[in-house]
Amino acid sequence: MSAETKTGQTPLDVDRQSIEVDIACAGFGPAMGGFLTTLTRAWNENPTDPAFESRVMPGMPLQVMCYERADDLAAGVSGVVTLARGIRGSFPDLNPSEIPMACEVRQERVFYLMDPHGASRRSVALRLGDMVLRGAGSVLRIRNHAFELPWTPGFLHKRGGIVMSIGQFNQWVASQLMTSGFVQIWPGTPVDTPLFDRRAVSGLHLSDQGVDKQGGPTESYLPGMDIRAQLTVIGDGPVGALGQALDERIGLPEGHHRHEWALGMKFVIELPETQESDPTLSPGTVWHTFGYPEPEIFGFLYVHPDRLVSVGIFIPSWLSDPTRTAYRYLQHFIQHPALWPQLKDGTLRSWGAKSLEESGLHGEPFLTGDGFARIGEGSGSTNMLTGSGVDEAWMTGVQLGESVIELLRTSKPFTQQNLAATYEERRRASWVEHGARQAKNARTGFQGGFVRGLMGMALAGLSGGRLGFNGYIPPPEKQIRRFSSQVEKLKVRDAARLAIEDGRPLHDALLSARGWPEIPFDGRLLMSHQDALLMGGKVQAMPGFADHVVFRDAGFCISCEEKTCIAMCSGQSITLGPGGLPTFEREKCIHCGACLWNCAHNPGGEHTNIEFKAGSGGLHSAEN
Amino acid sequence: MSNSFHIVVCAGIVPDPLQTLEPNIGPNGPALKNEMMLPAVLDPWAASALYEAANLAAQCPGSKVWLVSLGPKAKLQQVMMTIAQKVTFELVPVDGPIGGFADAHATAAVLAATISALPGLDRSRLLLFGGWESASRGAGVTLQLIGERLGISDQFQGIDQIAVRADGSFETLERVEGGRHQVSICAGAPAVLGWATGDLPEPRNNPQVGMSNMRTLMPALQKAKTAKLAAEGLHYVSANLPRQQRTTRVVKDLATDEIAADVVAWIGAE
Numbered sequence A: 001m002s003a004e005t006k007t008g009q010t011p012l013d014v015d016r017q018s019i020e021v022d023i024a025c026a027g028f029g030p031a032m033g034g035f036l037t038t039l040t041r042a043w044n045e046n047p048t049d050p051a052f053e054s055r056v057m058p059g060m061p062l063q064v065m066c067y068e069r070a071d072d073l074a075a076g077v078s079g080v081v082t083l084a085r086g087i088r089g090s091f092p093d094l095n096p097s098e099i100p101m102a103c104e105v106r107q108e109r110v111f112y113l114m115d116p117h118g119a120s121r122r123s124v125a126l127r128l129g130d131m132v133l134r135g136a137g138s139v140l141r142i143r144n145h146a147f148e149l150p151w152t153p154g155f156l157h158k159r160g161g162i163v164m165s166i167g168q169f170n171q172w173v174a175s176q177l178m179t180s181g182f183v184q185i186w187p188g189t190p191v192d193t194p195l196f197d198r199r200a201v202s203g204l205h206l207s208d209q210g211v212d213k214q215g216g217p218t219e220s221y222l223p224g225m226d227i228r229a230q231l232t233v234i235g236d237g238p239v240g241a242l243g244q245a246l247d248e249r250i251g252l253p254e255g256h257h258r259h260e261w262a263l264g265m266k267f268v269i270e271l272p273e274t275q276e277s278d279p280t281l282s283p284g285t286v287w288h289t290f291g292y293p294e295p296e297i298f299g300f301l302y303v304h305p306d307r308l309v310s311v312g313i314f315i316p317s318w319l320s321d322p323t324r325t326a327y328r329y330l331q332h333f334i335q336h337p338a339l340w341p342q343l344k345d346g347t348l349r350s351w352g353a354k355s356l357e358e359s360g361l362h363g364e365p366f367l368t369g370d371g372f373a374r375i376g377e378g379s380g381s382t383n384m385l386t387g388s389g390v391d392e393a394w395m396t397g398v399q400l401g402e403s404v405i406e407l408l409r410t411s412k413p414f415t416q417q418n419l420a421a422t423y424e425e426r427r428r429a430s431w432v433e434h435g436a437r438q439a440k441n442a443r444t445g446f447q448g449g450f451v452r453g454l455m456g457m458a459l460a461g462l463s464g465g466r467l468g469f470n471g472y473i474p475p476p477e478k479q480i481r482r483f484s485s486q487v488e489k490l491k492v493r494d495a496a497r498l499a500i501e502d503g504r505p506l507h508d509a510l511l512s513a514r515g516w517p518e519i520p521f522d523g524r525l526l527m528s529h530q531d532a533l534l535m536g537g538k539v540q541a542m543p544g545f546a547d548h549v550v551f552r553d554a555g556f557c558i559s560c561e562e563k564t565c566i567a568m569c570s571g572q573s574i575t576l577g578p579g580g581l582p583t584f585e586r587e588k589c590i591h592c593g594a595c596l597w598n599c600a601h602n603p604g605g606e607h608t609n610i611e612f613k614a615g616s617g618g619l620h621s622a623e624n
Numbered sequence B: 001m002s003n004s005f006h007i008v009v010c011a012g013i014v015p016d017p018l019q020t021l022e023p024n025i026g027p028n029g030p031a032l033k034n035e036m037m038l039p040a041v042l043d044p045w046a047a048s049a050l051y052e053a054a055n056l057a058a059q060c061p062g063s064k065v066w067l068v069s070l071g072p073k074a075k076l077q078q079v080m081m082t083i084a085q086k087v088t089f090e091l092v093p094v095d096g097p098i099g100g101f102a103d104a105h106a107t108a109a110v111l112a113a114t115i116s117a118l119p120g121l122d123r124s125r126l127l128l129f130g131g132w133e134s135a136s137r138g139a140g141v142t143l144q145l146i147g148e149r150l151g152i153s154d155q156f157q158g159i160d161q162i163a164v165r166a167d168g169s170f171e172t173l174e175r176v177e178g179g180r181h182q183v184s185i186c187a188g189a190p191a192v193l194g195w196a197t198g199d200l201p202e203p204r205n206n207p208q209v210g211m212s213n214m215r216t217l218m219p220a221l222q223k224a225k226t227a228k229l230a231a232e233g234l235h236y237v238s239a240n241l242p243r244q245q246r247t248t249r250v251v252k253d254l255a256t257d258e259i260a261a262d263v264v265a266w267i268g269a270e
Helices: A030-045 A085-090 A124-135 A166-180 A241-250 A327-334 A390-409 A416-428 A431-439 A444-448 A450-462 A486-502 A506-513 A529-537 A554-559 A564-568 B044-059 B073-083 B104-116 B142-149 B207-222 B256-269
Strands: A018-026 A064-067 A079-082 A107-113 A146-148 A162-165 A183-186 A191-197 A200-206 A209-211 A217-222 A226-234 A261-270 A285-290 A298-303 A308-316 A347-357 A372-374 A549-551 A574-576 A582-584 A610-612 B006-010 B013-015 B023-026 B029-032 B040-042 B064-071 B090-095 B126-131 B155-164 B170-176 B180-186 B191-195
Touching: A018 A030, A018 A200, A018 B207, A030 A064, A030 A085, A030 A166, A030 A183, A030 A390, A064 A226, A064 B207, A079 A298, A079 A390, A085 A390, A124 A450, A162 A166, A166 A183, A166 B073, A166 B207, A183 B073, A183 B207, A191 A226, A191 A241, A226 A241, A241 A372, A261 A327, A308 A327, A327 A506, A327 A529, A347 A529, A390 A416, A390 A431, A416 A431, A431 A450, A444 A450, A486 A506, A506 A564, A549 A554, A549 A582, A564 A574, B006 B044, B006 B104, B006 B142, B013 B073, B040 B044, B040 B073, B044 B064, B044 B126, B044 B155, B044 B191, B064 B073, B064 B104, B073 B090, B073 B207, B090 B104, B090 B207, B104 B142, B126 B142, B142 B155, B142 B191, B155 B180
Parallel strands: A018 A064, A018 A226, A064 A183, A107 A285, A226 A372, B006 B064, B006 B126, B064 B090, B126 B191, B155 B191
Antiparallel strands: A079 A162, A107 A146, A191 A200, A200 A226, A209 A217, A261 A308, A261 A347, A285 A298, A298 A308, A549 A610, A574 A582, B013 B040, B023 B029, B155 B170, B170 B180
16 A cells, blocks of 8 residues: 555555455445435346446446444444435335334424523523513413423424434345445444545545554554445544544635534433333423533434434534533433423433534535535534434435446546536535535534523424525634633642542543532443443443544643543543543544544644544444 | 254344343233344354354364254344354344243244255264253253254353364263363264354454445345244243342442452342
8 A cells, every 4th residue: 555545644564455346435324325326226126237346346336335344233222213305215114113213203392491500501691581481481481491492493303204213224234235235334444544645535445453552563463455446435423533634634615614513412311111101201202402511502302203302502613712611511401390200200211422513514524526526514514503414414325326326327427527527516405415505604603602592493393494604613622612611620639539539530520529419320321421321321342443532632632721632532431540630541542533523632733633544443333 | 974063053133231121011922021122142152153154164164053043034134234244154044933931842843844955964973062051941941952853962061162173073061060161072973062152252253244244244144944833832931030139228338348249248248
């Protein structure tokens, strides 16, 4: 392998096996599901169609290989509610009951949650607003510290949509794909980098195995294979190694940047049988919440069949507080008086988290190039006005699939020009793009505060994107407020002392120091973060891979006071080590990617001080 | 005597041990809740047998490895996408009910009949491999029963190592009580070897091995025969998970002796 094939690290100078395929794909999620389903359907209609004959193995069908990092294709992390326009387009006769944990949306409600503890960081204006709401409680039917909006705004509606588990959906799609024998999907196979030929991509390079934490070869060294392909499809998500390498190599289009992120974290809770007849939480129920545990944190509750509930929160990058944390916040969220009566007798079945790239069109990368195309969330398809990403991602995969079929049938090569004329054209003309334009500036207002942000969302949503707030969105590391006051610094030191003396995680101690009540652990639903890792998340990492989280410059980490990477680490795999340096344990990482954008330091360029590379393992939960 | 073997590995699939498992009573008796929903893995004990079989086949040129697996076709397909990257084998899938609570005799009958029907199998060179235990509801007797049905009287259980000699005989290390191994010498195939953990690491995922296996894997899955397990007369009184208890204490700066004493006291209390 030549040095030009890799970025960001020095390749080991060894002989590598290389194979040639027609189409190489990185990442298996909804977008890749849409792409491979479209290709497979077309091939199934006429397997002898010469367009589907392999160019690298004449006489054989196209050789389509898809490589996925996770140990199982069901190990996706997301409980979603989706309109499923694209998905239903691919499966017109879709019956949600065929997919475990899926059902049609039956009712939607929106709640503004007030803070029953007085611990959240509410502005004076918001506190006044809360007082007014409480004062008018009987008129506005304020119950359990919650105000239910009398209607659900149209842009939030998922009427006719589906509640589902992405893990189960991925498993269902993959099963159908592999039965055809047309495509091969290989889990447990992280993809390290694209194979570059100047600005073109000529395939992908799989991660080395049998290496130590730093990537050095051990006795069982197995060099990562080069997969050479005429077309490389990149669908490895918002924190995927290939997408990052491409952005590093060819940059983003002028004026584009990826500055808006969020961490979604959720529990899957099994409700007791006694609640089966409770119409409040009948299957297909969807709740959207805002205002608690911090004003900037949006929440959700989706009810699946069989008394399973997905309940979670989103911690956005514009929550400027460096003591941001997700797990403890999630525990406070489910205990809010508006949710707790329904959930308190439940049992935690599963738990998970993932980063969401929320820049939308602002962060759209080059969608095509010579030999490559990008689909899904990593291609900027998520619509942050409607809070929808799965259907959009699926649709981008479908659009690329249709485009590839067109190019195959007309015997045109996968050049940037041809991919742009087919895939990009389809995407620009579709509802995905239409929605993305409406959502483009919907969240910009949050940079100016919670109330301004809500107004911006409402304006954009109600005007179809014509109105809203423009403004500069700083890089994520600039959105993290520094500890400036002595009081704050003392609180952090108190928390650090508590963490050291009591053996509890730093983020937990930080929230306690800020006045949040302790969590009354019951070992069933409310449990320590570590116990959730063992009981509800199930994390595993195959031995023999290098650490995929790397701290670029130890000097920055040692001098960093905020240590937001530790507070926001979903798996507690980043902890405070000796000398103030964070340490990383690969075996506990759930690959949420939060560390990538929760570092307060920027040694240069678009990077923070944390590198998030290709890695193996992660959550084994199939209910997420 | 030839040193090449026909190695048939019997391996079932079980729910990924990292999942939350919960027994319940289904329409056909005891079952695991949501089992079809959970990701599956090759039974870890049998997986050791497969890796040892591949290693032995590599040492003994002319050998061949079959993997006979009984389970729902869709689940088998899913598991094979991981296993097929590790070692070379020919899959012989049997489409059947998921997992356990099946009668070991009925399972053994189906597997023995499947093995008997393998085209090209030389039973004089047959080594029947499998796990001596199962990670899921194993009765611990299925492999022996298959051996009995195939008329193989040389049976070894709890194997951690096999060493083939120049004359075709082989030496095995069998786990016995007291943490010891028993050394046995067998004149040669046919024989049944129920594997413990063996001493090989899990092979790395190798895409080239995967692509090679894939040529036969999908056609085999598409042609998989369906088997019904006879369960007449089988009645389960109850089904329970092994009791698990996690008690976390954070104690700092404890001396090694104190830790040891604490563990001994904890074991004694069990």
